[in-house]
Amino acid sequence: MxxxxxxxxxxxxxxxxxxxxxxxxxxxxxxxxxxxxxxxxxxxxxxxxxxxxxxxxxxxxxxxxxxxxxxxxxxxxxxxxxxxxxxxxxxxxxxxxxxxxxxxxxxxSSQHAWFRESRSSKSNPKRDWYFWRPARYDEAGNRRPPTNWRSYFAGSTWTWDEETQEYYLHLYDESQPDLNWENxxxxxxxxxxxxxxxxxxxxxxxxxxxxxxxxxxxxxxxxxxxxxxxxxxxxxxxxxxxxxxxxxxxxxxxxxxxxxxxxxxxxxxxxxxxxxxxxxxxxxxxxxxxxxxxxxxxxxxxxxxxxxxxxxxxxxxxxxxxxxxxxxxxxxxxxxxxxxxxxxxxxxxxxxxxxxxxxxxxxxxxxxxxxxxMLAVCFAAQTGxxxxxxxxxxxxxxxxxEWEIEEYKDVESQNYWKEAVRLSEDGTDPTRRERIMRGLQLMARDHARLPFQWNSTANGGFSNGRPWMRAHDLYREINVEVQEQDTNSVLSFWKLLLRLRKDHKDVFVYGAFELLDADNLNTFMYKKQYREKTALVAANFTEEQQPLPEVGDLKLLLSSYPESSQERLHPYEGRIYINY
Structure with a gap:
């Protein structure tokens, strides 16, 4: 256990x-x-x-x-x-x-001194600190990379170096050559x-x-x-x-x-x-x-x-x-x-x-x-x-x-978008541009990199200059200053949760996890057990009220709503029950 x-x-x-x-x-x-x-x-x-x-x-x-x-x-x-x-x-x-x-x-980086030395000549002592390989050639005599591997950021994992006439390996962008740990x-x-x-x-x-x-x-x-x-x-x-x-x-x-x-x-x-x-x-x-x-x-x-x-x-x-x-x-x-x-x-x-x-x-x-x-409750009570x-x-x-693709600054987003545009325009995959844009709107790395929202002043208080990336349109509504003054804010709730996690660390940090009602499409419920101590977590992932689990003699430790119902979970409500 x-x-x-x-x-x-x-x-x-x-x-x-x-x-x-x-x-x-x-x-x-x-x-x-x-x-x-x-x-x-x-x-x-x-x-x-x-x-x-x-x-x-x-x-x-x-x-x-x-x-x-x-x-x-x-x-x-x-x-x-x-x-x-x-x-x-x-x-x-x-x-x-x-x-x-x-x-x-x-x-x-390809600008690191180690790589600059490595690419300076085939005989450089640091040549083998990175992966260099000769070209392959197809039947028509066209130069091809050493393998057909796809990079994380789209395209090949290999880039041709004119100076030394070999390819170098990069799992990510061509400006990120892989170090050779074999050396x-x-x-x-x-x-x-x-x-x-x-x-x-x-x-x-x-x-x-x-x-x-x-x-x-x-x-x-x-x-x-x-x-x-x-x-x-x-x-x-x-x-x-x-x-x-x-x-x-x-x-x-x-x-x-x-x-x-x-x-x-x-x-x-x-x-x-x-x-x-x-x-x-x-x-x-x-x-x-x-x-x-x-x-x-x-x-x-x-x-x-x-x-x-x-x-x-x-x-x-x-x-x-x-x-x-x-x-x-x-x-x-x-x-x-x-x-x-x-x-x-x-x-x-x-x-x-x-x-x-x-x-x-x-x-x-x-x-x-x-x-x-609700998500804070669901994750903060888990073991680990x-x-x-x-x-x-x-x-x-x-x-x-509504933001255009130009607001997305990440190299991965931009590479996927360029590939999508090319494949859409050449007829290879006509709907790709629309599909990739929808995916980026939900999952792109850029979303996490928007400037932090401190207050309601320009750029959310992140900078009094022009930010490297556009501040979110909602910075006046979602920011630290507003939430620090509100005992019911998300910020205040996280502070409370982290205190409770410490107060009950036996069951929250170290407790054994048991998933309940695994196939329920609406609620996520699980039990935590540490010796005689039990916690029950219930989270409603929908916009509708949902039935409560059977809690037995457990007492309500916390709800994400100021007032909680005795019979049902509110929309997007999270609760923790515990025995004291």
């Missing part, structure tokens, strides 16, 4: 993710920055969170919003300086919070530059980007044809969970992470981004305590609900889903740790997905706030480490559907 799990600080913590470009601009240049975060440190602490996860702030040309790093040991100038990061570390610690950074080491010198440099440099400054761990992609099948075989008519094919089986991946992560943990502790002497933490690993056994290999690899991972079934397969041309085509699917996903990742020494995470938002209210609730004015609170994304605590929603 889960109550047998060892207790560690990061299991009981709530992490708050900050996307620096969009959090708070202190100097009016339109970009969020580190001094802006420092200005708001008291607000972050007031939420009741225990740790901050800061998305990449490293030096970067920003093709992929900082996930294309040109220098691990410098900060992107519009964000601030290394000294600002040091100040943020101290400020978080002074407020009793820990700070983790993003570790992005599957790839670098030991490359791994040592990663450990020193991307990890020890920041751990020595006092950070408390890492969120590890694309953690299961470091090991590739280096014979570079073609993927099978699953998308006829396309030159490129989904090929994740060749780079996800590769043959040496566990060896690499054990080495990273053993040689680097295990040598450090947090500011208060506790173990540093790692949470890995583990995509396309659908089986619990495959996930447990990474998070088993005895495996000494990662502490926990993000598994993305929940955020991929309604999407096509990641890395495919249908990712943003959009598919209908029903509530039992969401429930089964939650059940799967809540229960897989039972009887093991592994751990799990709880989240429904991050920087790579549409807002949860728009995706799983309703963002129409009548139900927007109610569904935000809770992650909250900036703006989720005030119920931020997706960009309006």
């Amino acid at each position: 889960s109550q047998g799990h060892d207790r560690v600080w990061w299991k009981e913590a709530t992490f708050y993710q900050i996307y620096p470009a969009s959090f708070k601009d202190s100097n009016g240049d339109g970009w969020g920055d580190l001094p802006g975060i420092l200005e708001k440190i008291a607000y972050i602490a007031s939420l009741g969170v225990d740790a901050v996860w800061l998305s990449p702030m490293f030096d970067s040309p920003q093709v992929d919003m900082g996930y294309d790093i040109s220098d691990y040991e410098k900060v992107y100038a519009p964000y601030g300086t290394v000294e600002d990061v040091e100040a943020l570390i101290k400020a978080c610690h002074a407020h009793g919070m820990k700070l983790i950074l993003d570790l992005v080491v599957n790839h670098t 030991e010198d490359c791994r040592r440099a990663i450990y020193d530059s991307a990890m020890r440099f920041w751990l020595d400054k006092g950070i408390d761990g890492f969120r590890v980007d694309t953690v299961n992609k470091y090991s590739k099948y280096v014979d570079f075989s073609d993927a099978p044809i699953t998308e006829p008519g396309s030159d490129v094919q989904p090929a994740a089986q060749f780079w996800c969970n590769g043959p040496r991946i566990h060896e690499f992560i054990r080495e990273m943990n053993g040689e680097v992470l295990s040598k450090y502790s947090t500011f208060d002497g506790l173990p540093v933490v790692t949470v890995g981004e583990l995509s396309m690993t659908p089986e619990p056994g495959g996930v447990l290999c990474y998070v088993s305590a005895k495996a000494k690899q990662l502490d926990m991972v993000f598994q993305f079934d929940i955020t991929h609900l309604g999407q096509g397969p990641p890395g495919s041309d249908n990712k943003y085509a959009g598919t209908a889903w029903k509530l039992p699917q969401l429930k089964r996903i939650v059940e799967k990742w809540q229960t897989f740790i039972e009887g093991t020494d592994g751990w799990t995470t709880v989240f429904c938002e991050n920087h790579d997905n549409g807002r949860s209210v728009s995706r799983y609730g309703s963002d129409v004015p009548e139900w927007r706030e109610k569904s935000a609170k 480490t809770l992650f909250l994304y900036q703006g989720q605590e005030i119920g931020m929603v997706n960009a309006p559907r």
